[in-house]
Amino acid sequence: MTPGEAGLWRRMSAADRRHAVVVARRVDITLGPAATRPVLAAALLHDVGKVESGFGPVRRAAATVAGMVGGHDAAGRWRGRRGLVGRVGRYLCHDEVGAGLLAGAGSDALTIAWAREHHLSPERWTVDAEVGAALKAADDV
């Protein structure tokens, strides 16, 4: 990780870090030498945008329900609001929030792209299909 990425890593919750380490180990096993530093950083930091909401598991579940009702477009509007609504919006947009944080941390383009794309369907990925498939499979188990 770059120093900027390490700073973001330290802001992640223990549970999110444990999940991320599992994802990175699986990707490393699947891709072998193709698991480059930016790919492993993508595995470790794909959900980093969740730090901006500061939610624990209960409020995450509630935010997920709100997202199912309101949709991703509504979440985009909530994002800029203050208070709880804003935090729900930022949680639901953790893909875009994370991509912004990683760009600010000087991450590799692939690491940034995967944070933005990890909830999109494969035909919308800009990351290499094989790399994306390995990252997605490792995240979904």
Ligand SMILES: [Fe+2]
């Ligand atoms: Fe995510």
Ligand SMILES: [Fe+2]
């Ligand atoms: Fe994940």
